[in-house]
Amino acid sequence: MNEMTPIDRIQTSQELERCPFPIPYGWFMIEESAKLAPGEIRNVQAFDQEWVMFRGESGKVGVTDPFCPHLGAHLGHGGTVQGDNIRCPFHFWEYDTAGWCKKIPYAKVMPPLARKKPILRALPVEERYGSIFVWYHPDAIEPLWAVPDVPEFEDADFVTLPRGSWDIGTAIQEIGENGVDFAHLHYLHGAPGIPPGKASAEGPFFNVDIGNGYIVGKQHGPGISIMHFTQDDVVMTMFATSLPVNKELTRTRMQFTHRRYPEGSTEAKVGQKLYEHSIGSTADEESAGFESVDMIVWDNKKYRPQPLLCDGDGPILLWRQWFMQFYAGRYNG
Numbered sequence: 001m002n003e004m005t006p007i008d009r010i011q012t013s014q015e016l017e018r019c020p021f022p023i024p025y026g027w028f029m030i031e032e033s034a035k036l037a038p039g040e041i042r043n044v045q046a047f048d049q050e051w052v053m054f055r056g057e058s059g060k061v062g063v064t065d066p067f068c069p070h071l072g073a074h075l076g077h078g079g080t081v082q083g084d085n086i087r088c089p090f091h092f093w094e095y096d097t098a099g100w101c102k103k104i105p106y107a108k109v110m111p112p113l114a115r116k117k118p119i120l121r122a123l124p125v126e127e128r129y130g131s132i133f134v135w136y137h138p139d140a141i142e143p144l145w146a147v148p149d150v151p152e153f154e155d156a157d158f159v160t161l162p163r164g165s166w167d168i169g170t171a172i173q174e175i176g177e178n179g180v181d182f183a184h185l186h187y188l189h190g191a192p193g194i195p196p197g198k199a200s201a202e203g204p205f206f207n208v209d210i211g212n213g214y215i216v217g218k219q220h221g222p223g224i225s226i227m228h229f230t231q232d233d234v235v236m237t238m239f240a241t242s243l244p245v246n247k248e249l250t251r252t253r254m255q256f257t258h259r260r261y262p263e264g265s266t267e268a269k270v271g272q273k274l275y276e277h278s279i280g281s282t283a284d285e286e287s288a289g290f291e292s293v294d295m296i297v298w299d300n301k302k303y304r305p306q307p308l309l310c311d312g313d314g315p316i317l318l319w320r321q322w323f324m325q326f327y328a329g330r331y332n333g
């Protein structure tokens with residue numbers, strides 16, 4: 001599964017950087033919709049910098065650079081929402097959600113640059129399924145694929161389960177690598193054996209099948225993955241998003257659903273068990289979800305750019321090769 005590049009020495013602590021990666025590009029879930037009311041402004045850390053997030057009176061969301069293009073005031077400290085614009089506290093210049101300067105209250109003529117293009121950096125925003133997604137690219141290139149559809153979230157026959165959010169002390173690439181590390185499912189999570197697994201990459205998408213259909217997942221760029229867990233004809237959907245807060249901190253959120261079953265039925269119990277297992281809240285089970293065990297590894301490990309792999313490891317190098325594209329030529333490690 002892994003092409004063996006013979007390595008003759010193992011790098012030691014001082015040679016290894018904990019998280020050597022730049023911030024990748026893609027769609028990322030930056031906040032839950034419910035946490036940003038119309039007229040509200042919030043400052044948020046993401047992609048190794050601070051951003052200002054605001055919701056206009058009509059419900060439109062903007063996510064912009066914090067510093068006003070005029071004289072650099074911070075829009076998120078004293079700024080206000082006016083209609084669908086954010087207004088700087090310093091001289092009351094206004095910007096819309098796409099970063100266009102819409103108003104300078106005391107100027108007779110708009111500066112030429114402000115007439116030509118948006119002057120405040122604004123990220124493309126999409127709001128779906130109770131979440132605010134932003135497209136981030138270090139070179140501000142427009143979205144190269146779409147936020148995926150999850151038809152289950154729009155179907156009244158599916159239940160709404162509590163969401164979870166976890167701050168994980170490592171780079172986003174490391175978290176996703178877990179999904180192709182089939183051996184750790186046995187040793188760290190206590191699965192009965194090492195499950196068989198398959199993986200394939202296609203452009204910005206990465207497919208994985210663990211345990212011959214038990215877990216079938218698709219990763220949409222670095223920030224979003226949709227997994228289906230199937231047990232006894234019950235299918236649970238896990239919608240997982242990861243946000244690179246900075247180079248060493250990732251905010252992973254999960255949202256789950258499955259078909260609505262009669263209370264107390266076997267199917268309802270299987271669904272509940274799949275859910276609890278996924279978030280690691282089962283106390284009495286032989287195998288443990290990620291919260292209780294993966295975190296110990298993630299929060300403390302160092303990335304090995306030249307790992308010593310064996311034939312029983314999963315397609316770790318395929319994952320790494322695939323992930324590289326999202327660094328826009330800034331990392332070839």
Ligand code: FES
Nearest residue numbers: 068070071088091
């Ligand atoms: S610094 Fe923002 S309007 Fe002047």
Ligand SMILES: [Fe+2]
Nearest residue numbers: 178184290294
């Ligand atoms: Fe894991």
